[in-house]
Amino acid sequence: MALRTVLVSDVPCLPDSVYGLAEGLDLSKPKSFRMPGFSVIGHRGNGMNVLQSSDRRTRGFKENSILSFNSAAKFPIDFIEFDVQVTKDEIPIIFHDDFIYCEENGSVSESRVTDLSLSEFLLYGPQREAEKTGKTLMRKSKEGKVLKWEVDLDDSLCTLQEAFERVEQSLGFNIELKFDDHTVYERESLVHVLRTVLQVVFDYGKDRPVIFSSFQPDAAQLIRELQSIYPVFFLTDAGNHIYNDERRNSLEEAINVCLEGKLQGIVSEVRGVFKNPSAISKIKESNLSLLTYGKLNNVGEAVYMQYVMGIEGVIVDFVEEIVESVNLMMIRPSSPPSLSPLPSSPSKDDGAITRPEFSQKEIDFLLKLLSQLIQH
Template identity: 85%
Template sequence: MILSLITGLELSKPTSFRLPGFSVIGHRGIGMNVLQSSDRRARGVKENSILSFNSAAKYPIDFIEFDVQVTKDDCPVIFHDDFIYSEENGIVNESRVTDLSLSEFLLYGPQKETEKIGKTLMRKSKEGKVLKWDVDLDDSLCTLQEAFEQVEQTLGFNIELKFDDQTVYEREFLVHILRSVLQVVSNYAKDRPVIFSSFQPDAAKLVRELQSTYPVFFLTDAGNEIHNDERRNSLEEAIQVCLEGGLQGIVSEVKGVFRNPAAISKIKESNLSLLTYGKLNNVGEAVYMQYVMGIDGVIVDFVEEIIESTTRMMIRPPPSSSPLPSPSKDDDVAITRPEFSQKEISFLLKLLSQLIQH
């Protein structure tokens, strides 16, 4: 029995979970980095760092999302890409993150000890170029334990469990990796809200099997890319994964939801929560449309801008004849979902579907 393999983990007490209204979630902290972007916001703060997480915590958000992998000596670290790059004497070196020890991993980039100089940290772009990882505000690489210890305690963690898309994993290996992550969560999470998520369907189901304290969401790009594992190719398949594994929700690429809006009601009928991610979530109007549609939350890169634009769009002052007392000068006006007819919503969804297909 798997539980015997994680002796010592105190994660068996079921905890009720509900997303706090419509949630704006910071992607990799205050936002992901795009190295050659002309938008300075995409190169502002080093993603997946303590600095990025605490920068996001300055805004009224409930969660940040970040990526966790496990080093070869069983330490959960926070890093997105499967491979890490550096350059020495004009030669670019590539290492798989999970093939490094913790001490080797932490040698990349800025060092915590100011007198030390780390390896030049580089990154491969989508075009295949290996570029120096330049940002305005840099920070050292970090572990999951450090995030729990050093990030604002009220900020929830959406922990994405990272696995290589091209690798087929044995169950025993997944148990070993997940045990390393769960041990850190057990030791350091305290009262912090935590959500687990993964694109790897077996890992998502297994982390739910190993513990019942924290909700688990299945990540899917909902058909925007086609994978050998058919469970990853549609929202309908994602629903099935969740129902089979007793998972609590889905995190979908937003275009997949806009292309298949009928899936939203199926997800809700299955008693699942729905979050989205993707570039469209950096557009205030697209985020507001999801709020109207009843989606539970969005993962965004431009935290400050999306918080401002969605708050502005969602505020609905009470009419002058309202029997409700006026809000005090210290309170924001109550946020309520606008009431649209089903015909109006259908029209807006068809319009969005047309727009994102071009």
């Protein structure tokens, strides 16, 4: 079996009915639910941008843009994932990085995204009015180089409200709540930001499927505490990078965060799952869902292995290729995306996927093959 990259991520107070700290809301236990079959989720829409990559697919559409979201919606996927922060004038906007860069008069300037007002934020990059010219948008690479943010099909920056209003209604949203890894947040500050985001979701979400997720464990638990309508997942690097906050450093700690905060699931870096496959059964025994993200999710065989192992969905960059791979290798349900309660005794006619049965020896063999990819 060859391993290859497949070619075939002060507003008004919320009403008591949705404000989880209000009396009368039962948070005694998390509500179980299942993903709509094996879910393919578009990372930042139709894929994240990697400016220094030789693979043109990483620069096809501006990530985290309406154009990228609707491009991903053309494929039979269930959700898109994107990053939400809040501006200093309390508007939830969609942008991944903590800092934004631009070039003016030959010099590069840097601003923290959350220190900008909405009007200042929208001045970066392409402008909605054809006669206007925005600031030249730059981006810092992991190596520290500041590069011009060039893509084949560009688009203006956008707000969370615009995403709800302008993106194909049937497409679910996986809203990652972004916070700076190097900042210590007080509870009051987190609650204020989360209320601001929730207000937009409740005002404009309608019947769209929505999942919240965050690497910030306190934020993940608080968004669950503040509402009980939408599922909340805890994001973890699963030990691939070590943080000062121990809760972020393993799948075991992620399970504890979820159980303590009554969250509904985990989104793990995929290598963490392949290195620790026994955690999958622990996660399922804890009545939690499991999704993954990471570069290996752009490899069809790695995605198929997760399908076999019982993982419920993958966040991917190469949406078209992985969707094609999924359709070739797996049986997908015909029902539209929904987040429905998990039945106590699933029916054979409920549209669920029937996974192939592998012996433990066969699974161990496949995991050894995948370990070759993990080394790179």
